[in-house]
Amino acid sequence: MxxxxxxxxxxxxLRQMGETPVPTPEMxxxxxxxxxxxxxxxxxxxxxxxxxxxxxxxxxxxxxxxxENNAYLLEKELALIAPELPTAVEIxxxxxxxxxxxxxxxxxxxxxxxxxxxxxxxxMESSPGEAIRNNIFGAKTVLDAAEKxxxxxxxxxxxxxxxxxxxxxxxxxAELVVLGSRGNNRRTAVxxxxxxxxxxxxxxxxxxxxxxxxxxxxxxxxxxxxxxxLPQAAGLVLSAxxxxxxxxxxxxxxxxxxxxxxxxxxxxxxQGLVPDQDIAIRYLPPRPGEKLLEQLSExxxxxxxxxxxxxxCGGLIGELxxxxxxxxxxxxxxxxxxxxxxxxxxxxxxxxxxxxxxKGE
Numbered sequence: 001m002x003x004x005x006x007x008x009x010x011x012x013x014l015r016q017m018g019e020t021p022v023p024t025p026e027m028x029x030x031x032x033x034x035x036x037x038x039x040x041x042x043x044x045x046x047x048x049x050x051x052x053x054x055x056x057x058x059x060x061x062x063x064x065x066x067x068e069n070n071a072y073l074l075e076k077e078l079a080l081i082a083p084e085l086p087t088a089v090e091i092x093x094x095x096x097x098x099x100x101x102x103x104x105x106x107x108x109x110x111x112x113x114x115x116x117x118x119x120x121x122x123x124m125e126s127s128p129g130e131a132i133r134n135n136i137f138g139a140k141t142v143l144d145a146a147e148k149x150x151x152x153x154x155x156x157x158x159x160x161x162x163x164x165x166x167x168x169x170x171x172x173x174a175e176l177v178v179l180g181s182r183g184n185n186r187r188t189a190v191x192x193x194x195x196x197x198x199x200x201x202x203x204x205x206x207x208x209x210x211x212x213x214x215x216x217x218x219x220x221x222x223x224x225x226x227x228x229x230l231p232q233a234a235g236l237v238l239s240a241x242x243x244x245x246x247x248x249x250x251x252x253x254x255x256x257x258x259x260x261x262x263x264x265x266x267x268x269x270x271q272g273l274v275p276d277q278d279i280a281i282r283y284l285p286p287r288p289g290e291k292l293l294e295q296l297s298e299x300x301x302x303x304x305x306x307x308x309x310x311x312x313c314g315g316l317i318g319e320l321x322x323x324x325x326x327x328x329x330x331x332x333x334x335x336x337x338x339x340x341x342x343x344x345x346x347x348x349x350x351x352x353x354x355x356x357x358x359k360g361e
Contacts, residue, residue: 003262010258010266013196013227023056027235030242031056037109038063039094039142040116042070044198045155048234049113050074054082062107064090064100065116094138097145104145112146113241114139115155117171124167125288128340132333135170140177140326147183153241154178154189158226158254158294161191165289166341169348173329176355179247180320186246191296193226193254195233202260206267215280216264223292226254227263236309243306251296253309300356325351 023031036053040046041063047070053061061078065071071089078087088107092099094116117135118124124131139154146152156175159168175189197203209216233252240250265275273279286292297303303311332343 006259007262007266009255010227010263011270013229013258014266014270023052023235024239026242027052027238028056031058031111031238033057033059034110035060035062035107036111036113037103037107038113038115039065040114040155041065041089042067042072042074043115044201044230045195045233045237046113046115047074048195048230049115049237050078051081052231052234052238054078054085058085060086060088060107062088062090062103062109064092064094064103066091066093093134094142095133097141100141100145108148109146110149111151111153111241112142112149113153113155113237114142116142117155117174119157119167121159121165121167121289122287124170125165125341126337128166128337128344129333129335131166131170132329132340132344135167136173136177136329137326137333139174143178143181143183143187146185149185151186151241151244152178152183152188153237153244154187155237156189156191156249158191158193158251158296161295161298163348164291164345166344167289169344172348172352173325175249176320176325176351177322179249180355181322186244188240188244188246188248188250190237190240190250190252192228192233192236192252193257193294193296194228196227196229198230202263203267206264210268210271210273210279213279215282216268217282217284218260218264219284219290220286220292221261221283223260223286223290224257225260226257226294226296228252228254232309239308240310240312243310243312247314249301249303249313251303251311251313253305253311254296257293298352298356320351320355 036058038046042065063071068091075089090103157171160172163169163172178187178189236252268275268279301313303313306312332340
């Protein structure tokens, strides 16, 4: 019975993917007349934020992305759904300080949503230096450029909690960089789990495998993940930004973790096919860096519900030794991959424990 109920929840979630909610009056009022910059704007969550903001009466939308095709296609889509909205596309890397400064100088954004990151867990396991440079130093570069903005928001992940993957470690340290620094703007980070149908996620892979006649491959029969749709995630992320007091960490209400196995079966049934008969399902061992279960918060993080599917934690109190932290990370990034991976995991554990230990002092 529980399995049937979970399958129904999954099917209901899949039906939500195509929805395009109208912004709330609070959201439209907050963003109206403002210039907003989205790094990774051509990506899945970045694109969802752009689509939502396009309906909020903003002054200008700036998409910053290093992948020109995604940014180009989104620019054309926005021209159709919001033809009156001035939109600028800037191509470049968040690791390029000169390019970031040039972009901020040209457009003078008031609000920045930093969604750009390397996100693919298994790929980052063999490229820890790139994860450090892009996910941590890239976040610091954009954060520094956003000093004159009113709000800076970092898109984080549930994989930053008790991280065992390189990607998770890099995002946890990016959280600490944002929340442990001080500035004249409101700095916040938002954690959430998997987003259905995002680029590089399992849904497009499962669809491709089904179209080819199978098998559908699942890494770990017992693997479960938090899921929500892109429109849901974008709306809650923007709500968190509105409610931020600065120096705070939000997590989105994700409900219960769902079975990857049942998700695959729901997709197969959605095509009018029968799992294990028309389409075979093959179970593989988890890939490097993957957990069977994720979590959204550490036991010592004091998250409180604030409504609208949001939980808020006051974040860090006091400042971290960011200069020393970044200096050590640069050394780790320059190490051979295997040595860098081990050093990054240990360094993340130490820094995270130190940050949590400062709370309440």
